[in-house]
Amino acid sequence: MAADTRDAPADSGFGQVSRTKDIAFRLLALAATLVGIVSLAALLANVAVDAVGWLDWGFLTSPPHPDPYEAGFLPALIGSIAIMLVIALITFPVGVGAAVYLEEYASDGYLTRFIQLNIANLAGVPSVVYGLLGLGLFVGLLGFGYGTVLAAAFTVGLLILPIIIIAAQEAIRAVPDSQRQASYGMGATKWQTIRNVVLPRAMPGIMTGTILALGRAIGETAPLIMIAAPTTVFGMPNSLFSKVSAMPLQIYNWASYPQTEFQYGVVAAGVVTLLVVLLTINSIAIIIRNRYQQRT
Amino acid sequence: MSQPDFSHDGIRTARGTAFRYLFMLCALLSILTTVAIILTLLVDAVDFFAQVSLVEFLTGTRWSPTNEPTSFGVLPLISGTLAVTVGAAAVALPIGLLTAIYLSEYASERRRAYLKPALEVLAGVPTVVYGYFALVYVTPALDTFLPLSTFNTLSASIMVGIMIIPMVSSISEDAMSAVPDSLRQASYGLGATKFTVSTSVVVPAALSGIFSSFILALSRAIGETMIVAIAAGQTPRLVDVTDPAGLFLNSIQTMTAAMVQIGTGDLVGQGPAYKSLFAVGLTLFVITFVMNLISELVASRYREVYR
Numbered sequence: 236m237a238a239d240t241r242d243a244p245a246d247s248g249f250g251q252v253s254r255t256k257d258i259a260f261r262l263l264a265l266a267a268t269l270v271g272i273v274s275l276a277a278l279l280a281n282v283a284v285d286a287v288g289w290l291d292w293g294f295l296t297s298p299p300h301p302d303p304y305e306a307g308f309l310p311a312l313i314g315s316i317a318i319m320l321v322i323a324l325i326t327f328p329v330g331v332g333a334a335v336y337l338e339e340y341a342s343d344g345y346l347t348r349f350i351q352l353n354i355a356n357l358a359g360v361p362s363v364v365y366g367l368l369g370l371g372l373f374v375g376l377l378g379f380g381y382g383t384v385l386a387a388a389f390t391v392g393l394l395i396l397p398i399i400i401i402a403a404q405e406a407i408r409a410v411p412d413s414q415r416q417a418s419y420g421m422g423a424t425k426w427q428t429i430r431n432v433v434l435p436r437a438m439p440g441i442m443t444g445t446i447l448a449l450g451r452a453i454g455e456t457a458p459l460i461m462i463a464a465p466t467t468v469f470g471m472p473n474s475l476f477s478k479v480s481a482m483p484l485q486i487y488n489w490a491s492y493p494q495t496e497f498q499y500g501v502v503a504a505g506v507v508t509l510l511v512v513l514l515t516i517n518s519i520a521i522i523i524r525n526r527y528q529q530r531t
Numbered sequence: 532m533s534q535p536d537f538s539h540d541g542i543r544t545a546r547g548t549a550f551r552y553l554f555m556l557c558a559l560l561s562i563l564t565t566v567a568i569i570l571t572l573l574v575d576a577v578d579f580f581a582q583v584s585l586v587e588f589l590t591g592t593r594w595s596p597t598n599e600p601t602s603f604g605v606l607p608l609i610s611g612t613l614a615v616t617v618g619a620a621a622v623a624l625p626i627g628l629l630t631a632i633y634l635s636e637y638a639s640e641r642r643r644a645y646l647k648p649a650l651e652v653l654a655g656v657p658t659v660v661y662g663y664f665a666l667v668y669v670t671p672a673l674d675t676f677l678p679l680s681t682f683n684t685l686s687a688s689i690m691v692g693i694m695i696i697p698m699v700s701s702i703s704e705d706a707m708s709a710v711p712d713s714l715r716q717a718s719y720g721l722g723a724t725k726f727t728v729s730t731s732v733v734v735p736a737a738l739s740g741i742f743s744s745f746i747l748a749l750s751r752a753i754g755e756t757m758i759v760a761i762a763a764g765q766t767p768r769l770v771d772v773t774d775p776a777g778l779f780l781n782s783i784q785t786m787t788a789a790m791v792q793i794g795t796g797d798l799v800g801q802g803p804a805y806k807s808l809f810a811v812g813l814t815l816f817v818i819t820f821v822m823n824l825i826s827e828l829v830a831s832r833y834r835e836v837y838r
Binding site for chain 2: 253254256257260261263264265267268270271272274275278281282328329330331332333335336337339340341349350352353354355356357359360361362363364365366367368370371372375393396397400424425426427429450451453454455456457460461463466483486487490491498499502506509510513517
């Protein structure tokens with residue numbers, strides 16, 4: 236007993252339990268949990284207030300302009316959506332393919348572990364470095380052109396690919412093994428089992444992960460700067476080789492303007508638009524996830 | 532994971548084999564990406580080091596890639612990056628750890644169900660938006676009681692810190708949830724309060740996971756670009772550790788912000804200023820890659836322990 240009281244902190248001894256400290260710690264931990272959420276909410280409230288009067292139909296449907304009252308967001312909005320669609324077309328099949336291989340085919344050997352570790356590491360490579368990869372590989376070596384839709388989509392696509400693979404792997408892993416065994420029992424081949432049983436069951440999870448990754452892609456700025464995407468364009472992209480801007484790039488550009496009309500008006504409107512698009516994308520992902528959860 | 536192979540039953544088709552290799556190719560693409568990153572960085576960095584010596588790059592104390600006389604010492608950028616990282620760590624590590632303790636030990640199931648996604652929102656906000664917040668709202672707010680310059684390390688650090696809170700909290704919480712309940716029960720049985728159980732049992736038991744989350748979060752802070760490019764400014768200078776106030780109140784330049792500055796400039800072609808982009812990128816990649824690897828290895832160790 237003597238050893239117990241010496242090892243344990245004083246407040247844990249019988250008869251002298253400190254409820255005050257316990258409650259104080261509980262409140263401290265709760266306060267810490269709320270710090271980030273509350274500060275973000277406060278900043279969002281600020282930007283929403285500032286955007287009032289600036290975020291209107293004219294802002295959403297006109298091109299950028301040096302006069303803050305004329306400035307619009309349309310080319311950046313369309314640019315972001317165009318880049319995102321191409322990214323989805325490129326990354327979805329590759330990401331799902333890689334996940335299927337790792338979960339269904341690969342044995343538990345060194346190569347698989349190495350690929351897995353490598354994917355985890357790729358997810359942590361700074362986005363600005365992916366920009367340099369895009370600059371060297373897609374702009375330099377393959378000649379997609381500085382700041383084109385295609386160069387932007389490939390660069391940001393590689394950036395979000397690890398996220399899609401990891402999400403797809405989790406979705407595939409969640410398919411119960413009994414269903415695969417049942418399929419094999421019916422005489423199906425491995426490929427038939429994957430196509431008819433595993434993928435349909437995993438699809439809602441894969442879709443959710445992909446859409447969330449696309450949401451991440453829409454906010455990426457640094458890689459686009461590195462592949463020399465223009466921070467402001469005035470026209471719409473009309474081919475894969477058009478120079479393209481994106482919402483975050485346009486916001487970055489506007490934020491460097493000294494006029495308060497830009498700092499507290501136009502940029503705020505741009506930020507709100509970007510966040511609304513992002514929120515819409517994430518809500519779609521959540522709706523898909525909820526539908527799926529209710530069904531099972 | 533892997534399914535029994537029925538190939539010896541003779542029902543494996545050529546099509547199945549083709550798909551197997553196609554999927555394998557997709558998985559190998561991730562390794563190709565890593566190789567491509569290293570090659571692209573190396574090729575141009577080697578060019579750069581043919582014009583500027585490695586020693587000058589790593590030990591030089593002045594970074595001035597475009598203004599004559601040019602100078603390519605990376606130390607001011609590294610020290611600027613460290614300053615932001617230290618500032619962000621001061622915000623994110625204690626808050627993230629306390630958050631993880633709250634979510635894992637105190638929060639009810641219901642409360643956790645909405646606090647966790649709310650925290651994840653923090654990581655989902657585009658960093659350009661955080662940069663704008665820091666420049667336009669945080670700096671003026673702090674300026675009312677601190678002698679801040681328009682671009683400063685403090686606002687940028689706070690914002691980077693807020694951004695990485697969920698990285699610390701979610702991985703630490705996973706590690707704490709993996710601590711077996713029997714350890715908690717044993718401690719309660721000795722009459723310990725929840726405070727003692729959390730800080731003297733759960734946190735030490737989950738230490739490797741917590742450590743791994745810290746490294747990962749710091750790696751994110753080092754690689755974070757837009758917040759520092761917008762809010763911390765473009766003033767490369769060697770950090771003076773004896774004057775932390777002067778450091779945090781004034782503008783600095785990080786490695787990533789220097790890359791953005793060169794990237795948005797009109798530099799193209801073969802000059803050392805343009806090539807320095809890849810040398811800085813390589814430095815950044817090596818630092819973050821090593822940190823991510825350490826974090827991954829530490830995390831996989833604790834996963835084994837309680838399985």
